Amino acid sequence: MDVDYGQAYRELYRRHWWWRSREELIVGTLRARLGGRGRAPGAILDVGCGDGLFFDRLAEFGEAEGVEPAADLVSPDGPHRARITVAPFDERFRPGKRYALILMLDVLEHMPEPARALRHALTLLEPGGTFLATVPAFNALWTTHDDINHHYTRYTRRSFRALAREGGLRVDLERYFFHWTVPAKLAARAAEAVLRPEPTPPRVPPRWVNEPLYALSRLEARVLGPLRLPFGSSLMVVGGAG
Numbered sequence: 001m002d003v004d005y006g007q008a009y010r011e012l013y014r015r016h017w018w019w020r021s022r023e024e025l026i027v028g029t030l031r032a033r034l035g036g037r038g039r040a041p042g043a044i045l046d047v048g049c050g051d052g053l054f055f056d057r058l059a060e061f062g063e064a065e066g067v068e069p070a071a072d073l074v075s076p077d078g079p080h081r082a083r084i085t086v087a088p089f090d091e092r093f094r095p096g097k098r099y100a101l102i103l104m105l106d107v108l109e110h111m112p113e114p115a116r117a118l119r120h121a122l123t124l125l126e127p128g129g130t131f132l133a134t135v136p137a138f139n140a141l142w143t144t145h146d147d148i149n150h151h152y153t154r155y156t157r158r159s160f161r162a163l164a165r166e167g168g169l170r171v172d173l174e175r176y177f178f179h180w181t182v183p184a185k186l187a188a189r190a191a192e193a194v195l196r197p198e199p200t201p202p203r204v205p206p207r208w209v210n211e212p213l214y215a216l217s218r219l220e221a222r223v224l225g226p227l228r229l230p231f232g233s234s235l236m237v238v239g240g241a242g
Helices: 002-016 018-032 114-123 144-148 157-167 181-195 207-227
Strands: 042-047 061-068 084-086 099-105 125-135 169-176 234-241
Touching: 002 018, 018 125, 018 169, 018 207, 018 234, 061 114, 099 114, 099 181, 114 125, 114 157, 157 169, 157 234, 169 207
Parallel strands: 042 061, 042 099, 061 084, 099 125
Antiparallel strands: 125 234, 169 234
16 A cells, blocks of 8 residues: 555545445445344454454454554554554464454455465354455456555456455355446546546545535445446455355
8 A cells, every 4th residue: 555545544444435335335244144143242353454443343243353564554552553463464474363254355456465365364264254355346447546555456256256266265245336436437547548647645525525425325335235236346255264
């Protein structure tokens, strides 16, 4: 992740319509999957957790902890600092326990060897545990936003299934989301091809823009989510050890 982007990440996560909408979609998905199972809350691992900004929402499902390779994203005096390990997520990360739920939220696209990271994550998942990932979708939607985030790729259902097979993930659910942003992404890509702007970190839009886009995204999730449309600018995958 670009340094300037990392410095703005906390504000983006808390206020930007995209992060807020994604968070609500993930929480709703977890409630649907875990809420009716009658299981005692279990340990949760958030891979690429940043400053643990999702931990408070995850408390509904269990005790959350995280691992974050970018030290500049973790506040030394943050409220969740004691539960965050600052280290690369690879075979050297050995927490000495297994988890009921592992999350990789917009993480795998940053990794040069995503199958290896996925395989390692699944070794940390307890039997019957749940794995949830989100990733950006479709390389046709690649913009300078992907450049500034140091992405290696964007995924489709098909390419993620191939990754899942290589990494040993059983896929139980897959769905695209942020359908309405696809035309906007295509327009941005076309404009960038002509204008070739320098990549700049995103900012929180003015309230009169930010709140309607959040409302639109939440409405889309409720109305179009059950239809499982074959496109969207992001992809969510839920499963377990295969």
